[in-house]
Amino acid sequence: MSAAPDSGTLASDAPVPFSLRLVSPAQWGLLTVTFLMWAGFFLIIPLVTVHFVGNLGWAASAVGTVLGVRQLAQQGLTVFGGAWADRVGPRQLILWGCVLRAVGFAGMAFSETFVALLLSGLVAGAGGALFDAPKSAALTALTRPEHRTQLFSLLSISGNLGMVLGPLMGAAMIGLGFTASALISASAYLVCWLILQLTLPAVQPAQEGGGGFSGLRRAVQDRRFVNLTLALIGYFLLSSQLNVAVTLKAVDLAGTGATGPLYALNAGLAVALQYPLLRWAETRFRARTILTAAVTLVAVSLGLMGFAHSFPLLLGCTALYSLGTMLVFPTQQTLVSRLAPPELLGSYFGFSAISLGVGGALGNVLGGSLVDFGAALGQPQLPWLLLMATGFLTVFALRWALKEVPRADPQR
Known part of the structure; x- marks a missing residue:
């Protein structure tokens, strides 16, 4: 997998000390969408249990099954999402993953039956599987080897910051109702799609x-x-x-x-x-x-x-x-x-x-x-x-x- 010429990577093989000034627009885009993805995720997931169990009186086991299936779908399919990225390049997979995650969370906003919520969870999980490993592969391809540890650290910080702010945003939005909160969460992934459309270059898969x-x-x-x-x-x-x-x-x-x-x-x-x-x-x-x-x-x-x-x-x-x-x-x-x-x-x-x-x-x-x-x-x-x-x-x-x-x- 190789970066496109405008990826922000440096042509020279000579070691260069890491500095935030060296972070390219493509790398900043990946860091930004990681924050938005985690914030959007933790904005809505805690509210799923609150809404369907606390407000609608569903069995906790039913909601737990939906959340478990979503996680299994994401973790299980991530293996294939990563392999697919090596064949077609990570950019399109990440973009489609953002769309599927948005559709899945928007579907939760209007779910009134267990089957509808389960299908929404599956779609959301499949979206995560499409952008998870390809996002790491794209960041690796766009980053000099000696700078990868620092960039992955920044990626982790972005996710943790989203994990801190997401639940706080969700708590603040309880008064808006679950439907509005779920749609706001879904919209975060559409914003991610837009940011990546503007910043992420085509990281070409290797021909061999x-x-x-x-x-x-x-x-x-x-x-x-x-x-x-x-x-x-x-x-x-x-x-x-x-x-x-x-x-x-x-x-x-x-x-x-x-x-x-x-x-x-x-x-x-x-x-x-x-x-x-x-x-x-x-x-x-x-x-x-x-x-x-x-x-x-x-x-x-x-x-x-x-x-x-x-x-x-x-x-x-x-x-x-x-x-x-x-x-x-x-x-x-x-x-x-x-x-x-x-x-x-x-x-x-x-x-x-x-x-x-x-x-x-x-x-x-x-x-x-x-x-x-x-x-x-x-x-x-x-x-x-x-x-x-x-x-x-x-x-x-x-x-x-x-x-x-x-x-x-x-x-x-």
Whole structure:
């Protein structure tokens, strides 16, 4: 996959220190739409449960099924969205993904039956699958190798900022009604479509390599890449606990109002500290060291949560947890881009989503079950110690998987 001449990439191969002045219009466009996508998503998704369960009296299991199907559709189809991008280029897929996501959320605004809501969720999930991996592939193709970690960090910050503001916007719009809120959320993706139409160049797929299923076949046959993807399943099992075990503990300690400060702290720290912390770390350590240290910090913080007997102590542990998680995403994306052949960026980024899909699903299932298991045994710390042990096993697996991953700089 190669960038078009007007992509903003630099022709010279000589290393250039990163500066925000070097961020091209295409890169700014991708960062901006990432913020809008996350803000639009978190504006409406919490209101789906509030509206259909709280206002209309639907069964919580029915709404949970819709949300679960949406996530499965997105994570499952992302593999193919990435492979498709290698064949046709990421631009059109991202644009069509924005349209489908807008249609899906607009459909939710007018859903009056379970089937209608389920279909809307499927369309929204398919839209996410079309723009998720292609967006990472496009940013990689448009960015010099030595600047990719910084750009992926900025991408993550944009998403976290949207995750902070989205729920606040949703809460402010409750008075407008669910229909209006859903349509506003859908319109955010149409704005994304317009921004990308104006800023994102045609990132051409390489003529060799083929992409499509042949690209996925090559990714599956890449032992180093598959090992890294499998090892990261353990991390995503841990990272999903913010929505499961950590939330349950926060509510137990401080009531339902605790979720706001909990999520605000997690996302707020990422917005404020992720970029400077990553810049500091990458000038001193190799990517593999940063990744394993970050996962270790996540594991230790989860273990400490088992002994947090007050909400302020839990928030302190959450701060440590956030410091770890904010380093993982840009480092993981950088390692994937380092392993992926230029003509198969979409296939590799798409396949790497398997770790998030499988790990997130396992984390959602096991998190609550472990909490119940510990309570039944009268050992409330046990689930947290088991999560910490899972983190240590993940670090061991990552150290093994990363042994053969090439360094970006032989001096580091």
